[in-house]
Amino acid sequence: MRLIAVSKTKPAAAIREAYAAGQRDFGENYLQELVRKAEELGELADIRWHMIGHLQTNKAKLAARHASLVHSVDSPRVAEALARRRGEWVSAGMDLPAHLATPLRVLVEVNIAGEAQKAGCVPAALGEVLASIEREPWLALGGLMTVPPFTDEPDVARRCFERLRALRDAHGGPERLPELSMGMSDDLEAAIAAGATLVRVGTAIFGARSARTPTPLDPASG
Numbered sequence: 001m002r003l004i005a006v007s008k009t010k011p012a013a014a015i016r017e018a019y020a021a022g023q024r025d026f027g028e029n030y031l032q033e034l035v036r037k038a039e040e041l042g043e044l045a046d047i048r049w050h051m052i053g054h055l056q057t058n059k060a061k062l063a064a065r066h067a068s069l070v071h072s073v074d075s076p077r078v079a080e081a082l083a084r085r086r087g088e089w090v091s092a093g094m095d096l097p098a099h100l101a102t103p104l105r106v107l108v109e110v111n112i113a114g115e116a117q118k119a120g121c122v123p124a125a126l127g128e129v130l131a132s133i134e135r136e137p138w139l140a141l142g143g144l145m146t147v148p149p150f151t152d153e154p155d156v157a158r159r160c161f162e163r164l165r166a167l168r169d170a171h172g173g174p175e176r177l178p179e180l181s182m183g184m185s186d187d188l189e190a191a192i193a194a195g196a197t198l199v200r201v202g203t204a205i206f207g208a209r210s211a212r213t214p215t216p217l218d219p220a221s222g
């Protein structure tokens with residue numbers, strides 16, 4: 001199991017500190033914030049950036065350039081946009097860093113509970129999204145990701161994780177879908193018990209985030 005330290009809203013100094021303690025995988029929700037930090041921390045050559053937030057197709061180019069794993073592919077359109085951009089980076093030639101000359105690893109985000117306002121494909125659409133990724137030579141299918149409904153009821157998250165695992169088993173099992181990205185600070189144990197291979201932990205590592213303070217990087221603040 002691999003721990004992804006979710007560093008959204010936290011400064012580069014906090015990331016440097018976690019890096020010095022041995023952490024290499026960091027997750028961000030907003031691509032602009034991910035890119036800014038990746039550039040600011042460019043000297044940390046073996047750091048891995050995870051794009052865990054909703055991805056718009058017009059940001060595919062930046063994701064394909066900076067993310068080592070995109071957790072949030074939820075439609076064939078997003079898959080195609082990422083693949084096209086990754087292919088462009090590679091065929092642009094030049095002095096490409098080694099990590100760009102390989103297919104981009106992606107996970108499919110599944111909206112298990114079918115929440116209307118939430119990103120992720122519904123379970124019924126999963127087969128189609130998986131196939132769209134496997135058609136693309138510049139993408140590598142890594143597995144599935146989910147974010148459970150926001151609630152204090154611990155059973156809701158547990159059932160959600162078990163459903164993601166069941167979906168994985170219904171769509172080829174760990175051979176086709178080795179990674180299950182699930183579990184955050186509050187529901188970590190349930191996710192691990194259900195078979196998580198990647199857990200995304202923010203608050204429990206970096207402390208509380210100030211509640212929805214808009215930053216210049218937040219699309220909500222323009």
Ligand SMILES: *Cc1c(COP(=O)(O)O)cnc(C)c1O
Pocket residue numbers: 006008029052053147183184185186200201202203204
């Ligand atoms: C913010 C976030 C996390 C981390 O949440 P914590 O409760 O701070 O651990 C994990 N996954 C996603 C998709 C997030 O947006």
